[in-house]
Amino acid sequence: MESREISAPFIGIVRHRLATDGKGVTTLVAFHGCPLRCKYCLNSQCLDPKMVWRTITTSELLDELLLDNLYFLATGGGITFGGGEPLLRSEFINAFCRIKPAEWKINFETSLNVDRSHLERVLPHANEFFIDIKDTNPAIYKEYTTRDNAQVLDNLRWLLSHEGMADKVIVRLPHIPNHNTQEDVNHSRAMLEDMGVKRFDEFEYIMKQDK
Numbered sequence: 001m002e003s004r005e006i007s008a009p010f011i012g013i014v015r016h017r018l019a020t021d022g023k024g025v026t027t028l029v030a031f032h033g034c035p036l037r038c039k040y041c042l043n044s045q046c047l048d049p050k051m052v053w054r055t056i057t058t059s060e061l062l063d064e065l066l067l068d069n070l071y072f073l074a075t076g077g078g079i080t081f082g083g084g085e086p087l088l089r090s091e092f093i094n095a096f097c098r099i100k101p102a103e104w105k106i107n108f109e110t111s112l113n114v115d116r117s118h119l120e121r122v123l124p125h126a127n128e129f130f131i132d133i134k135d136t137n138p139a140i141y142k143e144y145t146t147r148d149n150a151q152v153l154d155n156l157r158w159l160l161s162h163e164g165m166a167d168k169v170i171v172r173l174p175h176i177p178n179h180n181t182q183e184d185v186n187h188s189r190a191m192l193e194d195m196g197v198k199r200f201d202e203f204e205y206i207m208k209q210d211k
């Protein structure tokens, strides 16, 4: 099938990841750009227009990722799109998925804080979603990210309304120093379980000394 060449800005590509963000061996492809401004952002280069690592087209990206084709095929692995916020680049991802080998798995590390149209565009290609929910409490979320979380919860409900999707969704529930408590995390978890989330990754943010 003919596919349009699209380019996008990136902050990095990390090869040979195992059991961190998807099944088998994965390559993390990290886009520049994010709608949030998290206080303890670990990838702050994705927020600075001057910190674009490279701008790459879909076919250039495919050429680079084909280096690990045998690993992906042997382990059932593939590509994890992160960032930044990968869903902002849904057109690029859609075009890339039309030219990649069919066997490669496609995973997303996302905040889900994007317009629904982006999610609709990537859904047919998605194997797993790793969703960084921050905290479900709107006040905590806004204080930490500067944005509202209504779109996040709405998108999550929409995702879970698709048959079998609960098995493809892992929600990351961080303990965020100075922003939420164990009680807040428990509250988020209970609310998300009610929504149909079955898989969680609860963890502590490791803080730099100067934060």
Ligand code: SF4
Pocket (backbone or CB within 6 Å): 034, 035, 036, 037, 038, 040, 041, 042, 043, 044, 046, 083, 084, 085, 111
């Ligand atoms: S969602 Fe991730 S990349 Fe975006 S500001 Fe927050 S921590 Fe940084």
